[in-house]
Amino acid sequence: MQTYQIAVLKGDGIGPEIVEQAMKVLTKAGQKFGFAVQFQQALLGGAAIDADGVPLPQKTVDICKAADSTLLGAVGGPKWDGQPGSNRPEKGLLGIRSALGLFANLRPAVIFPELKSASPLKDEIIGDNLDVLIVRELIGGIYFGERGRCIENGQEAAYDTEKYSVPEIERIVRVGFQMAMKRRKKMCSVDKANVLESSRLWRATVQRLSKEYPEVEVSYMYVDNCAMQLVRNPRQFDVIVTSNMFGDILSDEASMISGSIGMLASASLNDTKCGLYEPIHGSAPDIAGTGKANPLATVLSAAMMLRYSLDQPQAADAIEAAVSNALTKGRTCDIAGKGLPVLSCSEMGDLVCSLL
Amino acid sequence: MQTYQIAVLKGDGIGPEIVEQAMKVLTKAGQKFGFAVQFQQALLGGAAIDADGVPLPQKTVDICKAADSTLLGAVGGPKWDGQPGSNRPEKGLLGIRSALGLFANLRPAVIFPELKSASPLKDEIIGDNLDVLIVRELIGGIYFGERGRCIENGQEAAYDTEKYSVPEIERIVRVGFQMAMKRRKKMCSVDKANVLESSRLWRATVQRLSKEYPEVEVSYMYVDNCAMQLVRNPRQFDVIVTSNMFGDILSDEASMISGSIGMLASASLNDTKCGLYEPIHGSAPDIAGTGKANPLATVLSAAMMLRYSLDQPQAADAIEAAVSNALTKGRTCDIAGKGLPVLSCSEMGDLVCSLL
Ligand SMILES: CC(C)[C@H](C(=O)O)[C@@H](O)C(=O)O
Numbered sequence: 001m002q003t004y005q006i007a008v009l010k011g012d013g014i015g016p017e018i019v020e021q022a023m024k025v026l027t028k029a030g031q032k033f034g035f036a037v038q039f040q041q042a043l044l045g046g047a048a049i050d051a052d053g054v055p056l057p058q059k060t061v062d063i064c065k066a067a068d069s070t071l072l073g074a075v076g077g078p079k080w081d082g083q084p085g086s087n088r089p090e091k092g093l094l095g096i097r098s099a100l101g102l103f104a105n106l107r108p109a110v111i112f113p114e115l116k117s118a119s120p121l122k123d124e125i126i127g128d129n130l131d132v133l134i135v136r137e138l139i140g141g142i143y144f145g146e147r148g149r150c151i152e153n154g155q156e157a158a159y160d161t162e163k164y165s166v167p168e169i170e171r172i173v174r175v176g177f178q179m180a181m182k183r184r185k186k187m188c189s190v191d192k193a194n195v196l197e198s199s200r201l202w203r204a205t206v207q208r209l210s211k212e213y214p215e216v217e218v219s220y221m222y223v224d225n226c227a228m229q230l231v232r233n234p235r236q237f238d239v240i241v242t243s244n245m246f247g248d249i250l251s252d253e254a255s256m257i258s259g260s261i262g263m264l265a266s267a268s269l270n271d272t273k274c275g276l277y278e279p280i281h282g283s284a285p286d287i288a289g290t291g292k293a294n295p296l297a298t299v300l301s302a303a304m305m306l307r308y309s310l311d312q313p314q315a316a317d318a319i320e321a322a323v324s325n326a327l328t329k330g331r332t333c334d335i336a337g338k339g340l341p342v343l344s345c346s347e348m349g350d351l352v353c354s355l356l
Numbered sequence: 357m358q359t360y361q362i363a364v365l366k367g368d369g370i371g372p373e374i375v376e377q378a379m380k381v382l383t384k385a386g387q388k389f390g391f392a393v394q395f396q397q398a399l400l401g402g403a404a405i406d407a408d409g410v411p412l413p414q415k416t417v418d419i420c421k422a423a424d425s426t427l428l429g430a431v432g433g434p435k436w437d438g439q440p441g442s443n444r445p446e447k448g449l450l451g452i453r454s455a456l457g458l459f460a461n462l463r464p465a466v467i468f469p470e471l472k473s474a475s476p477l478k479d480e481i482i483g484d485n486l487d488v489l490i491v492r493e494l495i496g497g498i499y500f501g502e503r504g505r506c507i508e509n510g511q512e513a514a515y516d517t518e519k520y521s522v523p524e525i526e527r528i529v530r531v532g533f534q535m536a537m538k539r540r541k542k543m544c545s546v547d548k549a550n551v552l553e554s555s556r557l558w559r560a561t562v563q564r565l566s567k568e569y570p571e572v573e574v575s576y577m578y579v580d581n582c583a584m585q586l587v588r589n590p591r592q593f594d595v596i597v598t599s600n601m602f603g604d605i606l607s608d609e610a611s612m613i614s615g616s617i618g619m620l621a622s623a624s625l626n627d628t629k630c631g632l633y634e635p636i637h638g639s640a641p642d643i644a645g646t647g648k649a650n651p652l653a654t655v656l657s658a659a660m661m662l663r664y665s666l667d668q669p670q671a672a673d674a675i676e677a678a679v680s681n682a683l684t685k686g687r688t689c690d691i692a693g694k695g696l697p698v699l700s701c702s703e704m705g706d707l708v709c710s711l712l
Pocket residue numbers: 090093094248550551580
């Protein structure tokens with residue numbers, strides 16, 4: 001029997017509770033579809049600072065590298081606000097992305113029909129089938145460029161550098177094109193080419209590569225306009241490909257528009273099959289341990305892992321169907337539905353398992 | 357009689373038509389409130405490229421510097437897409453901001469009650485009184501930092517630098533505090549301090565200055581979260597103060613949320629009373645010359661000028677009241693209302709004048 005090694009980084013806040021549900025679901029899916037899953041836990045973020053003094057211990061990197069893929073909960077919380085910039089929980093997240101070479105972050109913003117009414121946008125704007133995929137560059141740009149303090153005209157100053165090389169742009173843009181080919185064949189490249197030199201190189205690179213994907217309809221948009229268009233008419237988009245910083249902002253905006261933020265999964269991929277999967281929401285320290293957390297985004301992240309990294313598309317389909325089905329039977333309080341029982345985090349995990 | 361010298365930069369696309377209406381309204385307001393206005397036209401953007409080969413002729417800078425304030429239409433259009441990065445219409449806009457030292461860009465996102473239904477957000481989210489003021493730093497950061505091409509590991513690369521000095525941060529943050537004091541006394545500073553060094557300096561500076569404004573309730577938010585919160589619950593905000601790049605993105609998002617984008621004015625201010633006033637919308641080359649343009653954002657920009665730069669608050673109030681009144685009598689097609697006549701750009705200008 002095929003056995004997968006999965007590195008598990010529960011992280012902070014609600015991380016442990018939600019990841020446990022996803023582990024249950026993965027194990028159950030294995031029983032049904034004839035594979036086994038072995039979990040290797042490791043520390044990341046605040047939990048790692050508490051145990052080892054650093055947000056990303058080398059052992060964690062080693063475990064993730066040895067695994068077939070990594071499942072992550074969420075990191076961070078006010079407890080570690082006093083840490084210096086170089087030793088914050090977020091540094092662990094940025095560090096593991098970089099250590100694993102995860103340059104492509106896929107963030108789907110989709111509407112679950114059952115939750116459509118949760119969108120802050122009007123019905124006629126959301127429509128019935130919002131499905132935007134944001135492809136965000138994840139290990140370059142201003143997140144990883146040179147930064148520091150300096151003296152400018154005798155005054156203290158600080159700087160960060162947005163930098164992209166052609167190969168860095170090419171590899172993420174190719175992921176955008178490939179995703180568009182599997183979807184509605186539209187890709188919008190978002191930049192600020194009217195101001196930034198790095199954006200001009202980005203845009204020229206997309207223009208050059210577009211010749212290799214003649215079936216994909218390519219468009220270009222400035223980031224300020226995109227932030228507007230996502231609110232005005234999000235259904236105009238299929239795939240959006242953009243830089244690390246712009247992708248951070250636009251993907252959060254897009255996820256909120258869907259109204260399904262407790263339900264949205266993400267994948268971070270490198271050149272191999274091994275990826276890192278995590279919910280797009282945060283560690284919600286305020287409700288940690290109360291049983292109120294919604295584990296479905298993490299469960300759906302596990303389904304994405306089965307599809308993109310483990311070649312188990314049927315198991316992925318089955319989990320997604322079980323989640324849809326579960327939404328009609330009970331819900332956690334963040335997405336409570338009229339007449340439906342309110343479930344705790346682990347009850348929701350159990351419900352999905354029972355529907356598999 | 358007090359006479360004001362106003363520099364007028366009509367710019368490109370619909371710029372000339374909308375600015376003409378604002379000029380009519382300013383002249384009429386002067387007759388009513390006992391001041392005179394003299395207009396000095398100058399070229400900016402594409403119009404300047406066509407006439408003089410550069411987007412910001414020195415003469416334009418001189419005229420604006422000599423004036424009491426500047427009224428701007430909009431710049432840019434596909435006609436100049438072939439221009440090199442250093443000679444685009446937008447360069448003229450960035451250049452005049454910088455030449456006049458306009459470090460503070462005030463972008464109110466307000467709802468006009470008559471246009472509430474135009475918001476893409478649900479009624480219960482918008483409420484009755486959305487009124488967010490975005491205070492954007494305008495002549496620093498990645499817009500004006502060092503940029504260029506370089507070779508990285510033998511590959512072509514491009515970079516841009518986000519840089520802020522303490523005095524640059526201080527002066528814009530003080531504007532934020534001062535605005536908050538005149539409003540609901542809440543200021544949210546938006547940054548990405550979990551990643552960027554410049555954001556950490558920004559945040560520390562806000563924290564230090566906040567002691568001088570004990571009445572203002574200060575909060576801090578990451579830019580990705582802010583992009584979400586503007587959609588989820590925009591009414592939580594009073595004043596948002598942020599960097600040039602983040603302000604560009606968030607102010608466009610906020611203006612779209614209001615549903616009143618054809619109605620929104622902006623002011624760009626320096627240390628003196630002299631400012632630059634312009635609508636937040638663009639040059640809309642597709643409808644230029646058709647009479648379809650909505651001049652009200654430009655008319656309201658002129659009202660802002662009367663209030664902030666020319667010490668004519670009554671005239672400003674009167675223009676704003678006339679605009680509100682006009683919305684009940686006729687509208688341009690972008691904001692067409694049931695049962696109301698559709699007006700052309702100049703008809704709308706005449707209507708506002710007649711209601712003054
Ligand atoms: C926590 C933070 C560093 C991170 C990012 O900005 O990438 C987060 O916002 C995300 O999008 O995963």
